[in-house]
Amino acid sequence: MRSFFKIFFATLLAFVVILILGVILLAGVIGSAISPEVVTLSPNSVLVLETSQQYNEQKVSNPVNALLRQEPKSVPGLNDMIRLIKHAETDDDIKGIYLKAEGNANGFATNEEVRNALLRFKQSGKFVFAYGEVMDQKSYYMASLADRVYVHPKGGVEFSGFFTQLTFLKGTLEKLEIQPQIFYDGRFKSATEPLRETEMTLANRIQTSAYLGDLYGNFLKNIGTARKIDTASLHRYANEGLIQEAADALKYKLVDGLKYNDQVMDEIKSRLGLKGSDDVNFVSVSKYMDAVDLTENKGADNKVAIIYAEGNIVGGDSEKDVTISSGHFIKLIREARQDKDVKAIVFRVNSPGGSALASESIWRELVLAKKSKPVVVSMGDYAASGGYYISCMADSIFAQPNTLTGSIGVFAVLPNLQGFFKNKLGVTFDGVKTAQYADLGNTSRPLTDIEKKFIQNSVDSIYSTFKSRVVEGRKLSGAVVDSIAQGRVWSGIQAKQLGLVDRIGGINEAIACAAKLAKVSSYRLREYPESDASLSRMMKSFGASAHVEAAVKNELGEQYDLYRQIKEMKEMSGEIQAKLPYAVDIR
Template identity: 70%
Template sequence: MRSFFKIFFATLLALIVVGALGIIILLGLIGSTLSADKVVISPNGVLVLETSQEFSEQKVVNPLSMLTRKGDGGTPGLFDVIRLIDNAAQDDNIKGIYLKTEGNANGFATNQEFRNALARFKAAGKWIYAYGENMSQQSYFVASVANKVYLHPKGGLDFNGFYSQVTFLKGLLEKLEIQPQIFYDGRFKSATEPLRETEMTPANRIQTNAYLGELYSNFLYNIGQSRKIDTATLHQYANDGAIQSADDAARLKLVDGLRYDDQVMDEIKTRLSLSGTDKVNFVTLSNYQSANEHRFRDNDAKIALIYAQGNIVGGESEKESVISSDRYIKLIREARQDKDIKAIVFRVNSPGGSALASESIWRELTLAKKDKPVIVSMGDYAASGGYYISCMADSIFAEPNTLTGSIGVFAVIPNLGSFFKNKLGVTFDGVKTAQYADLGTASRPMTDAEKRFIQNGVDTTYSVFKTRVVNGRKLSGAVVDSIAQGRVWSGVQAKELGLVDRIGGIQDAIACAAKMVHAGSFKVKEYPEPQGGLEKVVRSLGGDMQSSMVKKELGENYALYEQVKRIKEMNGQIQARIPFDIEIR
């Protein structure tokens, strides 16, 4: 009886604590809403941007700040950042931008859009100061557009060229006696190579050299244009390992000078006509967004902007990092059936995933296209399944360094029988009512007949995928077959091949949509709608926080953890996705 009461009161206490926490959160949200002060930007402001800040497609809210009204209110999404920089270019209260360049958390196409917005700001007659202690290549790519690029006197600048590395798991699987039974279509479909090879195949090496060269050419071209140095000279610097110190970077004119932080601050003060004791009116990106959100809520004609970011999966999921078919079918259908929505811009930033889920999303977009224009804007990736859900669009925009294509499919069904028996001492047995009732089980190797069944399914899916591209891009079957084969292309290559229509960013895609519906003025309605405050707090206390903790704990090994996790999730499903993780540095 004593133990019963101990359990009873412990449970009761837990319920009280949870209930009290919920009330506190609710009151905090209500209080923060009522007490929220309008942010006003005072004159002589300097907008502060950081290349280390990761820009997702949509705004990422800091749930704790919603309760406390302290700290950063969140990170604006990429489109928000672009609009804010463009707005700042015309804002008399913003005199310039201070760009902090410690590390870079974004992909190639994201950095390109970010850099393009900075170039427009500079072209409007305003100044940009970039400063960093140690600049990575991607940080410098963004920083090089600035009027002044300064480096710490004892810091460094990475300028050694690009390198792409693949992690191969075949040896590990062999040691564990795990047999990955692999089925794929496409000579260049290298997504399964980490499981079946110990080094890159010749085909994969060809395609990687090709798109890596395109990305590097774009990198050198942009820097060369800004720094007034020809690309051949820049390439020679990298090839010779000429940049080994901050002094080298200054001597070869990659930076404008070597400065300590206080010296950069003094120069900015001079630019603003401030004295040495005056404080610079630095404006954070989140505060600038809070002060200008009303500017993006005008007019009646609407263009739907649907963000599709992450792996493509089947079913329903509210996770922000995945594109679940059920959820996105509802979002697209809502935009399609809304008479106020005149056009749809589908923003794709995805390496692909489930082929079946991709087909389902493709179908709903095809229906939408019958009612109104559908324009695709590609981010860092729109490959394999990401291209599958893009190919039907009226027009497709990509950045020069977007990775796309990868038109091919595969399936993996692991045989874990030896692993369980020899490593764990576990065996399996059972009965079945038909010969293939246990098709796909991981406890035994597949028979030749079963392998033919799976390969036939992969072949059929690949054929359908190519047909979608043929019909969507108005290309012949022979042409699509030649440029498919699972091969990854850069945005520039994809445009030359007819897989993409235009080189441009998200704003270009929206402008195209507005032109197609003759909308002189319009407002953008974004999907999915941002999560509410309480929902965001609860989610952060659950799966999102757990993922963040794992990522923090594993550090650089997190990518390998994600790769192994993905193998488990794709067991038996036909996949249309890019090679596991393309790591470029």
Template identity: 65%
Template structure:
């Protein structure tokens, strides 16, 4: 027996030692894989910008991709990309930019920021070449900044005009005998339409046509300016369906030539004075980030850039791209109390969310505004709750194609009584100690009195929302009431109405904040702080893996799943948001 215990404990000790050593080795491997590589930018290099890459507001880590050596470990944020393009214009080692334009999943305002940076880069005298096998309309928008646009001989350019389609679920709910109990304020508040209508209301059609026309007009005007074509000609190309293949794109001067990939490489070699067959020093944005000192680090004063991207919620969750009021209250308070931070630039890219969470963030920003300048920079969206948390700023910047406004609120509560009874054979009964103890229960319809309770709460929050806009934008109550009503506006329209002060991007917002703070030299500090790769890795194994699996299984139906999931999340809480994705094609 004594020998048995000796062998047992010796084996156990060996197992523990082996486990500890394995963990140390694994952590060392992970550390090596995730450690930033020291990069030296060689002379005669070409910076590569892939337009098919989604650019979030902040840098994102992909630790699993790094470990598997399959994908880039990091993806720069939008402002990082913009500043790197600006830095490359002054970098003697960078001779030009190569745009790979096979797609563009980014929103209109994000594309606008990138496009403006590329146009500014061209002023340096360096070249920009674009190439794609098949260009979407948004990809072509970026490609149009190039000195030369090349297209695959068998490829094409999508140039058919803009459209948006909304999925309506009223018929589905009726078949399932699910009754959506809907409350809202604002005749343009189309958020609940997919659940109460079978097609767009006339009010929604009016507002959608108005902002879509603004976006399209801006799109054509900028392309026309870059390609030396008038807007009427471009409109005719799309309206008459004249761009059907690659040769049409060349003949109608949308692109400069048809080339295969190897031929484009030869074009680049000519620009770089290289011999045929010589290697080209391509530098990705991720690589350039590690080798270029593109961030402002001079000056004792600091300006904070606080990014707010995603839906507005009250509590933190597993998702990175959300605006949790409990987190942002702490962040804003920290920035307000930090004496070295002279101004705050609040970057908002959000379709809204919880009205209560929006009010909480608004309150903390209002306090910060009393201590130092607060400037808002709007991204693709700053609508409903996204506008709620923006309206108090000293100055608001938006891009011409930002979607904003949507000043209105709504709530939805499902009555599932008939669904359970008639479809599943399930019934409910219970006991309560007060008449309204089960208010909001999904197992029965609301009474008229209960509906009045909810509508009164909606009216109160809508009134508060408008009062925040009146005070923040210094507008008359009647004016705000007329431009509220849940209506979505483009950035151009919003500026005309006084909802936005100036047209511009993050660079302009930062410059404005510095001027308001009366500082000439400063360092930028960006918040929230990006998670460390190892911390991100631990989180990625859970949430990202499950999301990737669902996306893979559902394929094209993933967007429907997201909308249904979002509907579940909104259940019972008063919302200031756009609940459906405004997908503009």
């Protein structure tokens, strides 16, 4: 017994000592992570941008890397990126930008914002070099603006034109005996097509061809301007499949040379006046963000608020990243509205839409804000359906030429799972109710004709309200709005021509417009939602859902989009939606 207690207490003491040391170590590491590391730049530095890096609207921190003092500790938001590039224009320590062009995870409008910032950077007289082993089309679009564009001799440049492909689930649902009971308004409202068709309808094919053509036209025009090649020739290169190997890209002047990485490094060294044995001081955007202060007009009393609305629109009061929950955003808008120092609001929308009711609630709060100060909307990759609903009331709306917007229409899906449960699983249901329609919307039985009429009436009513919001906000006639609504998706170019947006431009242009409308010349920016504290975000990052989602994405690869589409359809079941038709994937 004495031996047992001796071993027990020795083990307990060791455990306590290890626990205390662990707590002290963790506290020290967290403390060092929370206190920012001092980063200084060396002269003759080159800023490195990677086209494969995805940019959300706001900065995304990596708390694990911060704890371990590894890169990247954080990824700048899109507006941060634009301001970093602008800052680099006049930073004497930054001599140029090296663009690593391999893969591109961003949408077309996001690329447009960054590309325009790089074009402005070039006007400072500093160099931009681009290099990649294999450049896909969106990577090449970014690289094409560079002073020198190089590709690996055995690599290549993809230049084959755009395509988009939809996945239709009707046949699968029929095999499973799942009946998707669908209600919608707008002949172009094709969000439910994957559930009710086996191929694109004519209306959907028309709208998709129109906006895809606009996006491709913008792609060719800007590459042609940068490379001094007419767009007809560029179109021929793609149409005839002339760019197959790296040598073809050089032959047709899409690139300036075929080089290995070390050869590109030697040219950059030569540009910087370095010797062959010297190392180039490359600075990542994450490190550069830690080294510089982007705050402007710190002492200014006047503020322009930027509210970043990114993701699906949902009801409730969630503060989940990349989600626009009505309760949370009403609070943010109200805070900016009631702050007397905030003279104008820029509402940055990057959303395919979502809940129609949540969109209406956010719209209402923005209308109240507009009564007291200017509200300007800046559209990102998407501001469609519900994303347009929450935009249409603004004093002025900015979009990129390749923004997807419009999609003014609504739909609802209520699946009938009776056949699936009974015939596939052997499960049946029965119950008691006190009123005829008490179980309306129950997925264990089909809707009756009268119940279908109830739901269609609700869809019609919300669609009518949606259109009236556009009529009021855009000062267009009801007949005009009805003709350009119908659930149709428009490019930013088309939307401007139709009066759905006011100007082609990005975040900076929207901010300048808001300040002008507010008649303020000196102001500082106030961003909403505020970034989480490091420790708070660190704890969130260890959440099970985040790890599960990352694991599923890694395992499914290219099929992840199909999984996401099915998941979103499941989440939309039972609620009337103002949402972009299907998951748009343009390659």
